[in-house]
Amino acid sequence: MATILLPSFLLPAVYMIQRVALAVNPKAGNGRSLKVCERLSHLLTGKKIAYEVFTEQWPVLFDGFTDVWIIGGDGTVNYFINRYSSIDLPLSIFKGGTGNDFAWKLYGDCTTDKQFEIVLQSSPQFVDAASCNDMLYINGVGIGFDGEVLQSMKAIRLLGGHIGYYLVVLKKILYFNESFFNISSDQFNANEKFLLVMINNSSRTGGGFHVSPKASVRDGLLDLVLVKPLPVLKRFFYLPKIEKGKHLHLPIVQHLTGTAFTIECEKELPAQLDGELIKAKQFVISIKKQQFRFRYSP
16 A cells, blocks of 8 residues: 655644764664765755764764664664663664664655655654563564574674575584574463474564564564474575565464563573564563654554
8 A cells, every 4th residue: 555645734733854973873774874964964955854873972962953873773773762762752773784674664664765754744654563581672683593694793784684694504404403482471381392493573583583573562562473394405495485474374383472471491592582682581572552753654
């Protein structure tokens, strides 16, 4: 369905963007974020909207601004929401990283110019976040396999999000050994080995893998996706189905939703949290309903 955008003069004054803080991660996307910032600066100047750019040093508070535009990838968003966990200003995320999965969830594949117009003409909408071991995340957490993939960051950074991620996944598929997990929630318990353990707030990870295609950032629920152990050849067979989000009906997959999960591992395991690497033996995860406000058209 096409997005219907209203002219800015028809929007209520409370929704108007008057002064924007551009919070830029200059290292994101091998310099892509700086180019996006340059373009946004040009567009804001053309609209006569005041703005200030923050790159190396972000302010303690964004006093005096009506909006904050984050320029970077999923890791940049994660850093922002943990540093400004109680921020009440409307936010927007512009794709300047390698994966950009959360930005894709809100804005799809549109260009910077198109997203600029969408943001200018959208009212702030509440979105959910989640916590994992007292750290906030907004996209997803992958424990074990996903964490080990993330440890091979060099290929991901050099080749770009999806291509790099895909190549590392192909390599890990050959040698990865599943671990035992004890997973519990109010309505679910499991104590067995799994190939994939993911608890997502949004639907996409790895720059294009639709692991939890039914996930919504507005439903107050987290999506747990589990994939049972598979021999190497079957891992290769099912990988394209997981990439396209065509896997939830498969007998090797368990999918359910909930508001809180506790995951205990047989040993300390790496995990990716919005593209950031963490390690733990226990992961305590819960939803944070309506935690932030983003300008987008749901």
